[in-house]
Amino acid sequence: MDTVRRIIALMLKEFVMVLKDPKSRFVIIGPPLIQFFVFGYAATYDLKNVRYAVFDESRTVESRQLLARFEGSENFELTKTLLSEKEIDFVINREKARLVVHIGPKFSRDLHNGRSTTLQVIVDGRNSNVALIALGYIGRIVEQYNQDLVKNGVISMDGPGVLLTDRAWFNANLQSRWFIVSALGGLISMVVVMILTSLSVAREREFGTFDQLLVAPFNPAEILVGKSLPGMFFGIMDALLFAAGAVYWFGVPFRGTVTTLVLALGCFILTIVGVGLLGGMGFTMSIFISSLGFTSETETLIAAKTAILLASLFAGVSGFLWLRFSGTAEGGGGTRR
């Protein structure tokens, strides 16, 4: 009972210190919010306004119809019309455009003769992910164009063919932002927890009150619990705030239950405060949360590569720092090198 009373006393003191110190107050709200919005908007694999150049040697109605579809797509943005093949080199090498759409001189003749023709696409592979995604978009545009050619009777289907119909569950429009934003809250609140806890220890050292804490009737375990619980509380509050932000601002669906989310968050933050600081343990949890709370009721370890990576990296670095600095802090300065 005494233990509980002492822990509560220490916790109250920590809460007061966090809320009275402008620096700590800022740490809880300011940077996390900025990060949430900046990274939320920055973290997407979906492409918009991919700059492309056109080299149209055919210059016919058909080629223009096809190119109009590129211009109509919000994924692409025309930057240059090329007049010779040599320019392709120039444009790609110097990053003037990220892809060149090349229509050969026989394009429309081939189509009218019922032969299949090719559309050459040259992509800058420096960011291979962008290249592959852009090629995927182009595939869709051309597929649609082909179907319309058949429908309008320009050419006829002269043999059995297969059509791929694809559907994506849980995220029908394949918005990668949903995937990342749902895990972002966990990532950011983790940083908040770490900074808060470290600030509270650092401050005690700076003011020399750590010695007072040591002579007070707390045992080390009580100090640890009392110091980490307030951080956990603020971390969970932040994470919930960001979950709300993800749902109401970024429009991420929330299909799980709030209770599950809170429970999972609690476990997650606890891991961070404890073992998570040292290893990468907490990170599987952040993924766990995102899939658990936001998209389905089942757990996953396979997905979420990016998030796991960011997170375990983070854990590694912070674990290292934690060991390095808080070790000396709790030793009361005796181990300073």
Next chain:
Amino acid sequence: MTPRDLFFMRLRGILRKEVLQILRDPSSIALAIVLPLVLLFIFGYGVTLDAENVPVAVVLNDNSPSAREVSARFDLSPYFKTIHLTSIDEATLWLNQRRIDGIVHLQGDFSSDLYGRNQAQVQVIVNGIDANRARLIQGYANGVLQKWTELRQARGEPVAVPAVKISQRIWFNESGVSRNFLVPGLITLIMTLIGILLTALVVAREWERGTMEAILVTPIRRIDFLLGKVLPYFILGMLGMCLSVWIGVTLFHVPFRGSFVALLILSALFMMASLGFGLLISAAIRVQFVAAQISIVAGFLPALFLSGLIFDLESTPRVIQIVSHVVPARYFVAISHTLFMAGDIWPVLLPNALALFGMAVLFIGLAFRKITKRLEG
């Protein structure tokens, strides 16, 4: 003794102190050498934006030879690890339980549609939670079907060939391996971490340990102090960089098509910008741990999200693009992508190099002023 001799004497003194400190407190060396290794291994092996051996269920409700052939094409594809299930309900359950990432479904009327109506459907359902992966899976499935069409065409069977086919060329990275762009980007991240973290701690450490006063009473001037702090860590950081490049090229087989001289010059600029940023943090904040945390939040996270390292900058809202211009990593990611994969294309490298130079001067200048104030006040 001329003033120049004195300057070098003072510089030698503080350099010696810093070098000794680094050598006797191996954590800086560990940070510069071990961190790149760990990061490269985690990222290089753990992260790839490509998908391989994706577990998918194939549900065949049609037992015709053509349907079986389609299913065999999926079995043979290196991208998929197929599991054959008999009913779509079972497959749905598996997808919900995340045991598979997608379902390939051939309905009972597949072959009758194929030969009767000339068009049969192959339904592909993917788990869209990880949208990027889902899109890749759809692309692979499409590729498998195209291969099948080509195969039938080669056998002389009548097939519907699409009127317009795409012939794609991915320059600089023909097979679109994501590692080739992740590893050069990772080197940027490693340099950011080394540069900012190493220096963010050094001035704060002097304050925290009370040795700043000892330095204040020596005849060391602020320029000596700054140089003494920057040079050793610069060398350490550049060693870490060379190590990462070497591992990237030999172990991960990332192409390096630029010249080594260009890499050295440009990474030196970036290293200076990072060191300057770290010093600035360090001079402003006197507690090591807080300085380290701030360097992660202000240095590492933006380098990850706002540099084009993983997420494409050009697809972000304009505001974010403008903000990203203050992140030094942004320029070096562009430089390293170009150097590694495309070669010395100076029209691309030069503007980025200029930006880095400007940032290096700015940060070091600010750190210089900050240190001055502290020493005087």
